[in-house]
Amino acid sequence: MISRRIFLKAVFASAALTTASHRLLSWADEAVEVPGKEGLIVRSARFLDLEMPPEFFDSWITSVPHFFVRNHMHEPNTLGPSEWRLTIGGEVEKPQTLNLTDLAKIEPHTVTNTLECAGNGRALQQQHVPGVQWRRGAVGTGRFTGPRLRDLLQRAAVKSTGKHAMFRGLDEVPGKVPPFIRSIPIEKAMDSDTLVATHMNGAPLTKHHGFPARALVPGWIGAASCKWLTEIKVLDKEFEGNFMKPGYRMPNQPIPPGGEVNPDDTHPITSLGVKSVIAGPSDGSVLKSRSVHIYGAAWAGEADIARVEISTDSSGSWRPVQLGTEQAHYAWKLWSFVWRAPKPGEYTIRARATDGQGRTQPPTAAWNPSGYLFNAVDQVKIRVQA
Numbered sequence: 259m260i261s262r263r264i265f266l267k268a269v270f271a272s273a274a275l276t277t278a279s280h281r282l283l284s285w286a287d288e289a290v291e292v293p294g295k296e297g298l299i300v301r302s303a304r305f306l307d308l309e310m311p312p313e314f315f316d317s318w319i320t321s322v323p324h325f326f327v328r329n330h331m332h333e334p335n336t337l338g339p340s341e342w343r344l345t346i347g348g349e350v351e352k353p354q355t356l357n358l359t360d361l362a363k364i365e366p367h368t369v370t371n372t373l374e375c376a377g378n379g380r381a382l383q384q385q386h387v388p389g390v391q392w393r394r395g396a397v398g399t400g401r402f403t404g405p406r407l408r409d410l411l412q413r414a415a416v417k418s419t420g421k422h423a424m425f426r427g428l429d430e431v432p433g434k435v436p437p438f439i440r441s442i443p444i445e446k447a448m449d450s451d452t453l454v455a456t457h458m459n460g461a462p463l464t465k466h467h468g469f470p471a472r473a474l475v476p477g478w479i480g481a482a483s484c485k486w487l488t489e490i491k492v493l494d495k496e497f498e499g500n501f502m503k504p505g506y507r508m509p510n511q512p513i514p515p516g517g518e519v520n521p522d523d524t525h526p527i528t529s530l531g532v533k534s535v536i537a538g539p540s541d542g543s544v545l546k547s548r549s550v551h552i553y554g555a556a557w558a559g560e561a562d563i564a565r566v567e568i569s570t571d572s573s574g575s576w577r578p579v580q581l582g583t584e585q586a587h588y589a590w591k592l593w594s595f596v597w598r599a600p601k602p603g604e605y606t607i608r609a610r611a612t613d614g615q616g617r618t619q620p621p622t623a624a625w626n627p628s629g630y631l632f633n634a635v636d637q638v639k640i641r642v643q644a
């Protein structure tokens with residue numbers, strides 16, 4: 259049975275909290291302890307939104323306890339694995355109803371994917387925009403396993419009129435909030451790496467990440483990967499609901515910060531952009547050694563990272579960093595660089611990534627009223643004392 263009870267405790271009442279979470283309390287909206295999650299920053303406790311702090315960017319595969327959580331509403335309350343069903347209907351010849359045992363009989367496939375919330379980095383925009391104030395850590399890399407969505411759709415025999423696959427989650431919808439329903443184009447649904455994932459990092463999905471099954475749409479914004487999946491409906495056109503429009507759209511034209519956007523002049527966000535973040539040293543650090551270990555991660559949605567460069571002064575010169583050897587299409591690359599500060603003082607360190615399509619992180623991100631796809635060149639200010 260899945261329970262919605264999340265044990266919220268005053269932080270100082272808990273002896274189990276890590277040093278990291280103590281250090282991050284000033285960022286947190288509220289001090290909470292969430293079973294199965296460790297040392298994350300709480301951006302919202304009402305509908306659970308947890309951000310990974312920079313120190314956990316040190317692992318190519320993000321452990322489940324450190325993986326960010328983004329919920330638009332309450333997690334499902336009353337669903338047991340034996341009661342769960344996945345229906346496939348709409349523009350198909352043979353509608354299906356599957357249970358977990360049925361899913362387990364279908365050949366599984368594993369995809370290592372960097373999952374990033376479209377709103378990650380919103381708090382770093384120069385002009386404030388409303389929404390969850392994510393900084394760098396609404397992102398993580400997991401190994402997701404489950405049947406290919408394509409295999410399920412082929413069983414159901416999609417009609418030629420089927421153009422989009424719609425996903426419905428089992429979230430508990432509070433009041434008048436519209437349910438979490440979105441759709442993806444049939445071409446992406448049929449891609450051999452798009453999954454109905456039942457496992458993450460080799461273990462069954464936890465409730466926070468969509469147990470018993472979620473869509474996994476690799477390279478695309480996290481919102482495409484519907485959790486607690488219970489219905490797939492093939493539609494003859496894109497789904498039109500709150501989380502497709504006005505939600506998760508980008509203006510077709512550049513908009514000056516604070517400008518008005520005509521909803522009809524927007525398009526749905528699909529793939530993530532090219533982006534790198536500096537995980538260490540953290541912004542505002544005071545360092546006692548001139549030898550500075552600069553490190554982070556870079557990803558590019560459906561593209562691959564070609565290079566990451568750093569700048570340590572204002573001369574406009576960029577130096578390539580060492581990329582980690584662990585790699586997979588759709589997964590971030592970790593990177594690092596050991597830099598010797600020429601003398602004590604204050605420095606601004608910048609990092610920028612370029613992908614295999616030649617896209618480079620811009621100095622400022624394209625402004626939009628929800629702060630989606632923030633990917634401006636990352637920067638931290640540090641002081642070197644020695």
Ligand code: MTE
Nearest residue numbers: 326327328329330375427467480481484485
């Ligand atoms: N699926 C459902 N049913 N409900 C949600 O609120 N949030 C989406 C997506 N899938 C969401 C959902 C968003 S916005 C993101 S970024 C990812 O789940 C986050 O996945 P995670 O919580 O497993 O990290």
